[in-house]
Amino acid sequence: MFLPQDTSRQTISGLSIHISDKEDYCVSEDNFGNKKLYGLIEGTHDRFNVTISGEAQTGLDIFEEYTANPSAYAFLKAQTPLTAAGDCIRKYHRNLELEKIAGDYDKALCMMNTLHYTFTYDTEATEVHETAENALALGRGVCQDYAHIMLSLLRMEGIPARYVVGMTLGEGASHAWVEALCNGYWYGFDPTDNKLVNADYIRVSCGRDSSDCAVIRGNFYGCVTQRQTEKVTVSEKEQEHD
Amino acid sequence: MKELIKNAETINRLLARYGVKFGIYKDGTFKEQLFPFDPIPRIISNGEFQYLEKGLKQRVNALNCFLSDIYGEKRIVRDGVIPEEFIYSAKGFLPPCDGVTPPKNIYSHISGIDLVQSKDDNWYILEDNLRVPSGASYPMIARELQRRSAPDAFSSNSVIDNRNYADMLKEVMDYVNTGGINVILSPGRYNAAFFEHSYLAEKTGAVLSTGKEIVCENDRLYYIDYLGRKQRVGAVYRRISDEYLDPMTFYEDSVIGIPHIFEAYKKGNVALLNAPGNGVADDKGIYYFVPKMIKYYLGEDAILKNAPTYLPYYEDDMRYVLDKFDNLVIKDVAEAGGYGVVFGSSLSKEKKEAFIQLLKSEPRRFIAQEVIDFYDLDILGTDGTQVPRKADLRAFVLTDGETKVWPSGLTRFSRNPDSFIVNSSQGGGFKDTWVLSR
Numbered sequence: 001m002f003l004p005q006d007t008s009r010q011t012i013s014g015l016s017i018h019i020s021d022k023e024d025y026c027v028s029e030d031n032f033g034n035k036k037l038y039g040l041i042e043g044t045h046d047r048f049n050v051t052i053s054g055e056a057q058t059g060l061d062i063f064e065e066y067t068a069n070p071s072a073y074a075f076l077k078a079q080t081p082l083t084a085a086g087d088c089i090r091k092y093h094r095n096l097e098l099e100k101i102a103g104d105y106d107k108a109l110c111m112m113n114t115l116h117y118t119f120t121y122d123t124e125a126t127e128v129h130e131t132a133e134n135a136l137a138l139g140r141g142v143c144q145d146y147a148h149i150m151l152s153l154l155r156m157e158g159i160p161a162r163y164v165v166g167m168t169l170g171e172g173a174s175h176a177w178v179e180a181l182c183n184g185y186w187y188g189f190d191p192t193d194n195k196l197v198n199a200d201y202i203r204v205s206c207g208r209d210s211s212d213c214a215v216i217r218g219n220f221y222g223c224v225t226q227r228q229t230e231k232v233t234v235s236e237k238e239q240e241h242d
Numbered sequence: 243m244k245e246l247i248k249n250a251e252t253i254n255r256l257l258a259r260y261g262v263k264f265g266i267y268k269d270g271t272f273k274e275q276l277f278p279f280d281p282i283p284r285i286i287s288n289g290e291f292q293y294l295e296k297g298l299k300q301r302v303n304a305l306n307c308f309l310s311d312i313y314g315e316k317r318i319v320r321d322g323v324i325p326e327e328f329i330y331s332a333k334g335f336l337p338p339c340d341g342v343t344p345p346k347n348i349y350s351h352i353s354g355i356d357l358v359q360s361k362d363d364n365w366y367i368l369e370d371n372l373r374v375p376s377g378a379s380y381p382m383i384a385r386e387l388q389r390r391s392a393p394d395a396f397s398s399n400s401v402i403d404n405r406n407y408a409d410m411l412k413e414v415m416d417y418v419n420t421g422g423i424n425v426i427l428s429p430g431r432y433n434a435a436f437f438e439h440s441y442l443a444e445k446t447g448a449v450l451s452t453g454k455e456i457v458c459e460n461d462r463l464y465y466i467d468y469l470g471r472k473q474r475v476g477a478v479y480r481r482i483s484d485e486y487l488d489p490m491t492f493y494e495d496s497v498i499g500i501p502h503i504f505e506a507y508k509k510g511n512v513a514l515l516n517a518p519g520n521g522v523a524d525d526k527g528i529y530y531f532v533p534k535m536i537k538y539y540l541g542e543d544a545i546l547k548n549a550p551t552y553l554p555y556y557e558d559d560m561r562y563v564l565d566k567f568d569n570l571v572i573k574d575v576a577e578a579g580g581y582g583v584v585f586g587s588s589l590s591k592e593k594k595e596a597f598i599q600l601l602k603s604e605p606r607r608f609i610a611q612e613v614i615d616f617y618d619l620d621i622l623g624t625d626g627t628q629v630p631r632k633a634d635l636r637a638f639v640l641t642d643g644e645t646k647v648w649p650s651g652l653t654r655f656s657r658n659p660d661s662f663i664v665n666s667s668q669g670g671g672f673k674d675t676w677v678l679s680r
Contacts, residue, residue, distance in 0.1 A: 026461055028505050031340040038490065038502060040459060074319070075337050078330035208337060211494075219489050219501060 001050055001216050002165070002205035003027075003035045008060060010202060015054035021045060032162070032212065034205040046224075050216070055237065059199030073181070075208070076160040082209040083152040086133035092149075093156050104159050104182035108189055111153045115146060116194035129211075143176045144210050146191040150178050151209065164188065165213040166203040171233045174215050179206065202234065243282075245392035250281035250622060253387050262383055264434050272432055278671035279384055280621045284633065284653040291677045294357070294365065294637065295647040297546030300536060302353045302639045305372060305523050307539035309349035312522055313339050323538050324531045327555075327606060332528065333576055334373075334521020336484060338491050342508050345418045346642075349517040352414070352479075353639040354652075357546070359617040366549045366614055368634060369529060372520040374481055377652040377672075378407055378638050379438035382445075384674050385650070400679045404650035408445035410640050415448065415477045417642035418513035422476030424448040425456065425465055429482050429498040439481050448479065458502040463512045477513040478503070484518045492518075526575035526609050527553070550612040554605040563610045564598065570610045572601070585613070619673070621655055631655045635675065649677040 004012050017037065019025060025039040041048070079085065085093070096114060098107045122140035132152040135145035147163055154161035160181040168175050177190040177197060188197025205213040215230060254276070263274045286294070311317050312329060319326050329335055354375025356368040385404055389396060396403075415424040426448045428439035443450035455466050456475065463475040480487060486496040491504040506512045522528065530551045533544040552559035552570075563570060567586040574582030589597060601608055618630035633655035638648040653673040 024460070026502075026505065028461075028508065031337060031342075038505070040457065040502070042457075074316075074326050075330040075335065075340070077326075212337075214494075217490060217494060219494075219497075 001037045001052075002213065003037055003052065004054070004056060004166070004202055004204045005033075005035045007203060009058065010060060011057045013055050013057070015052065018049070018051040020047065020049040032205070032207050034207070034213065048218075056202045058202060073160050076162050076181070077155055077158060078208075079152060079155050080209045080211075081131070082129070082211065083132045083148050083155065085152050085156055086137075088137045089133055089149065089152050089156075092136060093153055096153070098157060104157070104180070105187060107157055108150075108154060108159065108180045108182060108187065111150055112189045112191045112194060115150055115153075115191045119146060119149070119191075121192065143190075143192040147176045147178050148209060150189065150191045154178070154180050162206045163209050163213060164203055164206045165210075165215060166201055166205075167232050167234050168202070169200045169234050169236060171231075173230055174204070174232050175201075176210065177201070243395065246281045246283075246388060246395055247622060249388070249391040250279070253281065253384065253391060254279050256387050257383065260383060261437050262380065263437055277380060278657070279380075280655065280671055280673045281388075282620055282622060282628065283674040283676045284619055284635065285676045285678065288678050288680055291649065294546070297365075297544070298355055298637055298639050298647050299645045300540065300542060300545055301355065301367065301370070301532065302350060302641060302645050304532065304536040304539050305353070305370060306349050306641060308535050309372075309517070309520060309523050310343075310347055311539075313342060313349075313519060318535070318538055321538070323534055324528070325555075328525075328527050328531070329522060331606065332522050332525045334484075334519070334523070334525050336492075336519040336521070338504065339517070339519035344507070344517040345420055345510060345513040348418060348641055350520055350523070351418065351515040351517075351641050352411070353516075353641070355637045355639055356634055357637060358549075358614055358634045361615045361617050363617070365546060367529075367532070367546050368549060369526065370524040370532070371636075372516060372524040374483060374516070375636070375638070376435040376438055376481070377636055377654075378648070379435075379441040380672050381650055381652050381674055382407055383441065384672070388674060399676065401676045402649045402679050404648065404675075404677070407638070407648050407650070408442065410646060410648060411442065411479075412446040412448070414640050414642045415446065415479060415513075415515065418515065419476035420511055420513055422463070422474035422512075423465060424477045424479065425451050425475050427451055427453065427456070427478050427480040427482055427500075429453075429486070433481070435481060442479075453482070453498050453500045456500050456503075458500060458506050461502075461506050461509045461511055463500070463503060463506050475512060477515065479515045484521060487514075487518060526573050527555075527606065530609060549614050552610045554601055554608055554610065559610075560602075560605060563601070567594070567598070569613065571613050572597070572608050572610050575607055575609060619653070619655060621657075621671070621673070629659070631657070631659065632661065633673070651675040 006012055022039060022041060025037055028036050030036060096110060101107050101110055120140040123142055125138050125140040126135050126145050130145060132148035135141040136149050151161050151163060162179050164177050164179050165174055177188055179186045179188050190197055207213040257279055258276050262277060264277050318324050319329060350372040354371035357365050358368055359365050426439055426443045430452050440450055449465055451465060457464050464472040465475050466472055482498055485493040487499045488504040489496045489499050490501045507514050530553050533548060536542055536544045552563050554560040554563050570586045572584045616632045619633040620628040621631050623629040633653055636652040640646050653675045654670045656670050
């Protein structure tokens with residue numbers, strides 16, 4: 001389970017964490033900078049709940065400046081099994097005629113805009129582990145599919161890009177978008193809503209693709225039917241003035 | 243020698259009784275096969291072994307430097323010695339390992355380096371195995387049985403005693419151990435090398451375990467014994483591939499791994515042998531760059547040569563490969579165990595054209611090598627006469643404070659007279675390997 005954390009764009013405060021039947025847990029940071037919460041329950045149990053609440057202050061510095069050793073993030077240029085381009089994505093990429101656009105940022109904008117209008121939002125069409133290539137062939141999918149396709153296109157252009165999981169204002173499930181490294185800054189693009197990431201977005205985790213940032217991951221021994229539900233609520237709070 | 247040949251059948255029968263088998267998955271079913279043993283040993287003179295030893299140590303040291311660099315500063319990429327496509331698109335490069343330093347900064351503790359000797363007596367490196375190289379137990383037990391059947395053969399021929407492998411292995415485990423017991427982690431009895439796991443555990447005094455008997459609590463690893471007692475684990479010689487090691491970090495559906503073992507490792511609370519992520523260094527695409535690595539990290543020229551290799555990724559090499567296609571062997575970099583190997587001359591015209599198309603569309607996926615004319619070794623034929631067969635040698639190189647080469651190895655041969663492929667998964671057999679003390 002990932003915890004949202006401070007970035008140049010958001011500060012997190014007053015986190016409260018409740019895990020069913022469990023007092024202690026471990027925390028670790030992975031190499032994408034995500035903070036991960038994890039642990040082990042040895043006894044028998046028939047449910048497992050995690051509730052995390054807190055406050056996020058967003059809309060700080062707009063974009064994260066890129067300072068690390070350039071080769072440290074070079075693997076974000078490589079496709080993963082979920083984003084690997086097949087014939088469908090290659091054709092789509094050709095039709096974008098990106099060679100006519102100067103600058104990585106404008107290329108990314110073009111991808112986001114085109115994808116938003118040519119791909120249909122549909123919660124029934126794709127599965128959890130759908131590849132970008134399959135999703136594009138179907139022409140429909142959810143935010144995860146939008147993000148994977150855009151990652152594939154960005155990486156074809158040699159632009160380092162990462163998958164981001166987070167929350168947006170309102171109630172529902174978690175959301176996904178992408179961040180691309182253009183001109184020394186990480187910019188957030190949300191192809192599902194055709195929006196540049198702004199103060200309405202709270203970032204939780206990032207990685208090469210969705211499999212690096214699943215909201216929750218775990219396993220158990222037992223022979224039962226499993227049901228998982230996820231609920232995200234984000235409401236606005238006015239900044240308090242002194 | 244006569245004595246050894248006379249006892250060959252008995253030894254094969256004993257090997258079968260001890261369960262010296264390997265398993266293969268074919269068409270979705272698991273089959274166990276005996277690993278046929280040939281009584282005529284491969285003999286390596288002392289001078290020749292010293293040369294191999296020097297070259298192997300050099301190679302493994304450079305590979306360890308490379309792994310430490312790739313998961314650290316990445317100087318070799320920055321300095322343009324290896325193009326980044328070859329690193330980050332390699333299946334074996336594991337981003338979760340980036341920035342993680344293993345105990346004592348050793349990545350490849352047990353390296354299996356495959357070599358062949360050509361007809362002109364030169365040795366060539368065929369491939370490096372830095373993940374979970376198997377096979378040391380086969381020559382170990384064969385030697386043990388042969389010593390019983392013909393004890394004089396070994397002293398009268400001045401053969402170096404190779405029964406020290408288990409001690410060498412134990413020293414390596416103890417050296418990186420972070421406090422606690424040594425464990426050999428096996429996927430279980432249906433694994434291809436289960437005999438080896440149990441044999442090495444017995445010989446090194448390590449605990450043989452599957453993932454189910456080990457838990458990770460508060461970033462520490464514990465082995466739970468048959469009475470439910472917990473014992474801290476300090477080193478895990480894991481015979482499970484990276485993908486299956488930790489369902490929380492790698493392949494999520496793995497049921498043979500240990501959840502969160504990677505976190506314990508990352509925090510320095512347990513040593514994993516070999517370190518996860520080593521696949522980036524024994525990738526067939528990276529193989530091409532090993533001599534450059536030796537130069538880059540050690541400032542030395544490579545003592546042992548690679549088989550002449552071409553990367554279609556480079557335009558010049560692509561031209562050469564297309565030109566000399568029929569003389570070359572093409573390997574898919576993602577495959578192992580003798581799969582994905584194509585001899586240019588063996589393809590029909592249509593197949594060849596289709597293959598060249600594939601090669602052009604995915605140049606990064608293949609390497610091409612000159613076919614080496616192997617030096618043949620005699621084996622005992624079914625009618626009792628000696629017949630020549632292609633053979634290779636897997637040398638075992640162990641690294642703790644220093645790097646050592648086991649004075650023996652696994653000599654595998656092809657049972658098919660026309661085949662160059664010696665892998666046990668493709669039906670090959672094995673021989674004892676004698677290193678002489680003079």
